[in-house]
Amino acid sequence: MLKALVIDPGKCTGCKQCELACSLEQEGVFNVSKSRIRVFDFHEEARFIPYTCTQCDEAWCQQACPVNAITTTDDGVKVVHDNLCVGCKVCTIACPFGTVNYNASTGKVIKCNMCGGDPACAKICPTDAIVYADVEQAGHSRMEDWAKKTDSGAQATA
């Protein structure tokens, strides 16, 4: 069964340990600006929302890549291959979630790669706002529904 990050914003306290864990795991530094997950703070509404790539099925980033540098692992994760990425950034404008970003220091794009199957954000989250679980579980569907709205072709009718 495919696993994914299941995010429950209701449980998020805004501690941002996920951002630190991500930047350490991915970039080797404690620097939240290098994190591939971001916690948004809606203080007027007193809500925190952790936000990262949903690994969508028909991934826009993957389809837009001109040199096939984004592939899907057996676990359904979309990963960027640095040796193939030319840094053209088309995926960064094609992803309607804005979760593929350009890293000027390497000249490549970066996105959540699920840390190879053991995501650091989920491991560190103290309140289970982020868990690594089966995709069917609730919480994931909202972004997927949203994703469908972005599709430039209507869903097939037959």
Added chain:
Amino acid sequence: MHHVILGAGPAGVVAAETLRKLDSKCKITLVGGEGEPPYSRMAIPYLLSGDIDEGGTYLRHDKTHYDDLDIKYVQANAKSVDSKAKTVALDGAKDLNYDTLLIATGSSPLQPPVKGIDLPGVSTCWTLEDSRNILKTAKKGDSVVLMGAGFIGSIILEALVKMGVKLTVVEMGDRMVPRMMDDTAGNMMKRWCQEQGVTVLTGAKIEEISGDKSGLQVAVSNGDKLDAKLVVVAAGVAPNIDFLKKSGVKTGAGVIVDEHLATSAPDVYAAGDVAEARDLSTGEWDVMAIQPVAVEHGYLAAQNMAGVPTPHQGSLNMNVLDTLGLISSSFGSWQGVKGGESAKLVDEDGFRYLRLEFSGDQLVGGQAVGMTENIGVMRGLIQTGYHLGDWKDKLMKSPQRLTEAYVAASQGVTHV
């Protein structure tokens, strides 16, 4: 069932792969007009700058990819199509019969009517063969003149600078990328280039090119006479439709299609740079010569060819450009719409600019310079047509809160 695809760029290749996914038994022939494996023009700049070799430009890297999918790849040019007899005449290979046909022949660079444009040492930058020529002709330290600072010209600009040549750019418009960015952005980019040592002449025309292989002279409308080892022409493109003249397939600027990407001829479809398909922002039918649109068209056309009727709701125009480290992007109706409102954030010294365009409380377009973080949300908001409600007012005051607005919208934090 025999599907024939003319053109082995991103539109053609994605169509062929999609057809195979939908039908494991059909026969698929992919015809490419250049003597290369299917490749991506977009990767050419990175070949020029030495970041990749030719293999790095290939659309698919597995050598047996097309064989594995039982897609027959034929290197030949289509000379003509007969949509009544359902045949394609090829130059350099046996003619083909088809059940469905996809025209995905892309576009070709325009040759502006300038004296000397056909001299050796003057080259377009459109194909792998062009890039080999450019690499052969211009070496580090040589003077090079680039005609055109539109989107493609500006991409080539960066590659030429990385090659180490001394570059002068001549653009007819009053700023850089006049069809992608407004004057604030286009002039900011020009100033940035000048500060990096690249001469950018705007509002200027190349009037004549003279000389020979040992050296060219370029006469510019402002009176400048420039020496050049190489002149690169990036003065726009036009769809490759000449071979369709007597085919029964209707053409305008490009191949005219309906919302299923079907042409006027039965079982003939078109996709990519060659097609005049729907622009999501304007609702008009237009040629949109960009990579993401080529892929979208290729995918949708294949669905329709395979008998899975899938309408195309329109593609969003979008571009991203890296100009010597200054990254810019634009989306949708970036120049604004009638009766709409716009929010701007300008930081001339910091080379940062953000402009959002609204219609009511919906985002319909945007531009950014020097800002890349989560930039894809512009597409998300424009394409979903999300009603921003009170977030619209927040964005009018603080456009930089765009990603927040998007997260709020997609996660249901709104309308408090």
